[in-house]
Amino acid sequence: MKTLIIVSHPEIDNSYTQQFLKRGTELENVTWHELAVNQPIDVEIEQRLLAENDRIIFQFPLYWYSSPASLKNWQDEVLSSHLDLSDKHLGLVISTGLPAEAYQPGGEVGFSLAELTKPFQALAKKFAMNFLPILPIYQFGYQTDREKMAQLINYQRYLTQEPIESLTAKIEWFKSRLAALNSEASTLNLLINELSTEQDRLADLQQTLAMIKMEED
Amino acid sequence: MKTLIIVSHPEIDNSYTQQFLKRGTELENVTWHELAVNQPIDVEIEQRLLAENDRIIFQFPLYWYSSPASLKNWQDEVLSSHLDLSDKHLGLVISTGLPAEAYQPGGEVGFSLAELTKPFQALAKKFAMNFLPILPIYQFGYQTDREKMAQLINYQRYLTQEPIESLTAKIEWFKSRLAALNSEASTLNLLINELSTEQDRLADLQQTLAMIKMEED
Structure with missing residues (x-):
């Protein structure tokens, strides 16, 4: 599955968030594509990019x-x-200057990201695309280093994981990332931690399932 | 109350709908303001226009x-x-190529105009503006002449009427338009018809009110 990231930011070069995320996109089958501001668009090239990728x-x-x-x-x-564009996947990675609490009734903005992005959802529907859950990045600049790394891993998963939200898919993704990793120890540890948490959760679920099954028999 | 209409259309000159509406905006205290496409914006002029008007x-x-x-x-x-921009009014006049039925769950678009315009509603909230009910113009080209005239009158009312949605305000508006009118008979008849309908409705309501009051006494 090939992924095209269409990045829209008036000042990408000065954006700490975008530059941080960009460093995480040097992955197989992932294309980082910045939109120029106030430049004519080559429609043919853009349409070819859309055709060549499965996840937009x-x-x-x-x-x-x-x-x-x-x-x-x-x-x-x-x-x-x-x-x-039918059966392609459409995802949104949205960074915000306000915290998550702002995006709810009674909050400073008062509308959720799900509400504010209805036009994109309508677009996905129009083209019979699969609309992925939004990946929000709230106040990235305020996050700790550890949170940023976790966010980056989440982001990479969003870009490359087979879009089946199951524990098995998650674990497969972590395993393949681990195998491909040639990285510093802190990232490795973080990945291993996340992986064991997921495996514990899976074990729990399997136990619960077994118990339910026993009761049913 | 002064009204600023900010018109965004890539080809205004070729738009039958926009040209038809434009002819209806030669009214006192109404400014028709077309946004140029791919032209630099003079921020100072635009902000002054916003400051000078009460209804955007x-x-x-x-x-x-x-x-x-x-x-x-x-x-x-x-x-x-x-x-x-606090206490100013923010309105949306949206023309569509699809009929009203498309803009609902199960319809071709599947989302209502109220849903699709959440970002504008959030904008109004942010600036403590009064968000007016959206004025939709569905498939204007397919309308009969009579429907177009009715739509135009509605549009003019949206632009100039005091934003109190009451029968009294409606009737006041129709009366003042009648007084100012120097128009062909068909429009005049349409206005008079609308006016008498409203007055009948008002009389009915007053009678109902009187009856309720009697019962309460």
């Missing part, structure tokens, strides 16, 4: 509760109802 | 379930959290 990610900071203008411009120029 | 209307055709890029670009460039 729109990645952007929330600007006035939506994407920056460059992504809207890209949509208006590149998308056409004749495009065949 | 975003008018656009639905493009990929949102506004065209020119309006998003305008938002990104012009809006700043330091602007004082």
Whole structure:
């Protein structure tokens, strides 16, 4: 499965969040694609990129509760109802300046990211794409180093994991990442920790299942 | 109350709907303001326009379930959290290529205009603006002449009526328009019809009220 990350940010080079995430995208079958601001778009190239990839990610900071203008411009120029995007996956990686609590009724924004992104959900529906759960990145700059690493791993999983949200898929992903890893010890430890947590949870679930099964027999 | 209509359409000159509506905006205290496409924005002029008007209307055709890029670009460039827009009114005039039935669960789009415009609602909330009910214009090209005229009157009311949704306000508006009218007979008849319907409804309501009051006494 090939992934295209379409990044919309008016000042990508100065964005700490985007640069941090970018370093995490040097993965097999993942293409980092920045949208230029106020530059003409080559529609043919963009449409070819869409055709070549199975998972399309729109990645952007929330600007006035939506994407920056460059992504809207890209949509208006590149998308056409004749495009065949069916069965591709559409994901959103959204960074915000406010904490998660702001995005709920009664919060500072008062609307959830799920509500604010209805136009993208309608887009996925229109093209018969599979809309992935949004990956929010709240106040990245305020996170601890450990949180940032965990966020990065989550992000990499979002980009590359087979989109089946099961424990088995998660563990398979962690295993393959471990095998491919040639990294410093802290990341390795973090991955191993996450992996054992998932395996414990799986063991618990299997035990519960066995008990339920016994009671049913 | 002064009204600013910010029109975002990639091809305004070729849009039958926009040209028809534009002819209806030659009203006192109403400013028609087209956003240029791919032109630099003079932020100072735009912010002054916002300051000078009490009712701000975003008018656009639905493009990929949102506004065209020119309006998003305008938002990104012009809006700043330091602007004082509190107690101003924010309205949306949205034209669509699909009928009203498309904009509901199970419909072709599957999302309502109220859902798709959450980012605008969040904007109004942020600036403590009064968010007006959306004025949708579904498939304007398919409407009969009579429906178009009714739509135009509705539109003019949206632009100029005091934003109190009461029968009295409606009737006051119709009366003042009648007094100002210097128009052909068909429009006049339409206005008079609408006015008498409203007055009948008001009389009915007053009678009902009187009956309820009697019963209470």
